Amino acid sequence: MSDKTEEPVEFTDNEKHQGNSREHLLVAVSHSPNSIHLLNRTRQMVEKINASWTALYVETGIPLRDDERERLHQNLELARRLGAEVVLLPAEDIAAEVIHYARMKNITQIIIGKSIHNSRIYRPQKRSITQRIIDESGTIDVLVVQEKPSSYPGGWIHRFRFLNFTTLPHLLSLTVVLAVTGINLIALPLIGYRSVSTIYLLTITALAFFLGKAVVWIAPAASALLWNYLFIPPRMTFTIGELEDVLMFGMYFVAASTTGYLTSRLKANERVLVMREEKMTLLYNFSQSLSEKQTIKGIVDTSLDYVSRYFHAWTVLFLRQESGILDRYPITIRGTDLDDREYDCASYCFEQNKPCGRYTNNVPDVQYHYVPLRGPGNTMGVLGIRLEDQRTWTTDQEELLLTLGRNLALSLEREMLAQEYRRNMMTAESERLSKVLLNTVSHELRTPLTTIKGSITALMDSSTADDLTTRTELLRETLIASDRLNSIVGNLLSMSRLESGVLRLKKTWSDVNDLVSVALDHLRGELNDHPVRIEVPEDQPAVLVDFVLIVQVITNLLQNAASYTPAGSPISIETATEERKFKLVVCDSGKGVSESELPHLFDKFYRGSNEATGGVGLGLSICRGIVEAHGGSIDAHNGREKGLCVSIIIPDCVDEESGNEDKL
């Protein structure tokens, strides 16, 4: 029965997965121990409704104590472990930032703790952050989670946070106030006790500017009391004689507090802005320079350079290999000696997809701190960092590193996809070629085979036995067909040799007339119907080429000219030498080739559009392969009168001295 009840639930789960209307929860965390409870509660909800979630911490720019920092770090780490996306945003107004972020990211529900703290400032006149979030959330649901009772000793400490002023800024501000009091006492006879208050006010403003919120309450209070006690008549008492002075005192206190508060807030805002801008600039520059890189190596080098310069650290990068395993050999900038322990830690980080090594709970005694490069698809690798001066590692730094890591992973994934795309294109192209090859070859091989088999079966027939003319005809056809078969096979072999790079040129000084005449001998039968005009200059010097291969080039060019032009049309072959370049042109007197087809003539398996005669479409591409192997070029153009001309130019193969026969 339980199966039946479970099924529809699973169905809705799947539906939610696929749909766009998946819920997205936002939980506001702080350095408070209560956040742990908050995170666990959110996690439970998230599981129940199958939502995604983000843990947001708003940095107000107020420095945290070490223990607070440590707790914040733990809270954020917990959030990450529980599967939340962790976001740190610098802002002064927590409530506003939470709402702003929630709106921006289409958050459906905000989860906050009842006693969300952000500062040590007691603001009795203001609504609590919780209240403000509830008030300003608009259409977004807000869930306020009750603080877990008393299990954390932090509760009451937080309530009295504002009393805890043992830190340096407070002492400093008191000292300054006392010093100013001294000066005021000296100056009192000259300026009068009322002017003293303006000097105090000035001091408060300056203190608030330099020391921030720490002085907002203490300095105004202390200065007000001191002013009252030491300056306002009757002096040396806390009583105030005149009503006017009472008024002055009250106004002073309000003015001092307000000035202090506003100034410090201004200062804090400025800090937040500077922090935000620094981070933005870094991230912007980082992703900008990554997007400019077109190779994996470029991306990796740039990012390692960035990270090591920004953090003043040694960096290493382990990349994910195609097999899905982490590369054993890292790419480093100024990084050295990584032993197996480091690699094991990096592997752990890679597999578990979470930070590892130094500054974490996992293998903290290795040299490097490792963070995974989380891409949209896969974890692309692991980035390791080792601070030069072994400073402590802050949450901000961790967040920044993770963000940089995400950027890097994104770029890497983009580049790998691009590479894969190119590879797929190449595979598709080679598949196309092999298909063409198969089609053409099977057709082209079958044609002569059909001729051979047909002729021979006819010859074996007793009726042809006595007919001598028919016998001779059939035998001639068979011979031509077998020659053609041989030449097709030869071309295929040459092509594969050219493609596989096995081809090694055996250059010898070759007589040009010899090259041409050997080629003509090869084609004795096929050129019967075409008068060939040969124009090799009397003083044509010898050329340093691979004799056999260049003979094949000339043979193919002549064969091409003969088979694509009507019987009886002449073919010409000319050679020339210019500046140590050997040039050979073969022209036919056929119809020529349309301009649009000319560039494709040398492509593999390309056959002209109006071909009637057979051929695998390899002859010219073999020519190109051989000529290019000689460092030369091949080019086709329509002749001046008519017909197609193919010219080859081979540079640096003519040596006037060696070619000069009179020297011997």
Added chain:
Amino acid sequence: MIRVVAIDDEVQIRRLLRICLERNDFKVYDASDGEEGLRQILNVKPDLVLLDLGLPDMDGKDVLSSLREWSSIPVIILSVRNTEDDIVALLNAGADDYMIKPFNTGELIARIRVALRHRNPEPADQVFSTGSLTVDLGSREVKVEGEETKLTPTEYALLRLFIQHAGKVLTHQQILREVWGPNTQEEYNYLRVYITQLRKKIEINPARPQLLLTEPGVGYRLKT
């Protein structure tokens, strides 16, 4: 009757050789690999061997070298194209001639006869003649279409070497060694220049030689 051992791993080629050779009154013994071929040669003591290069058990070159240890009978190599280097190596190692597959059987029979003639030289004729060329080896007189032509001593030495081996292929190396001595073996360019000059003197159209033929990648041959 002249006995020929044909060594080829392809049964169809063996059958073809048998038909063609027996038709020309040769007695044919065939073998499908090097081992069997050498055994046949020992047993039959043939007048000539046809040797395929691509044998399943051993390299054609090994067959030739072990054969040459105890016999100097003519050997003709049967091979496919693009194995010029191997052919040159075998010719230099003592093979007499070569045929590229697929071959013309008429030409094969002619090559066999040339090879046999060179092994059993009849008393040499005073006068050699092929095509339009006539050479009187006694008086060193060279005539083309009846016209006397003057050759330099080197050209004459070259021509005489070709006449001695008329119809047979000579590798560049063999020619250089015979005419210029053993120290000039790599100077192909040297040879090429002399061949061109010789052709100008003995060929009717030096650009399309009909007598002194180029064997691409291997050497030269004087047509008979």
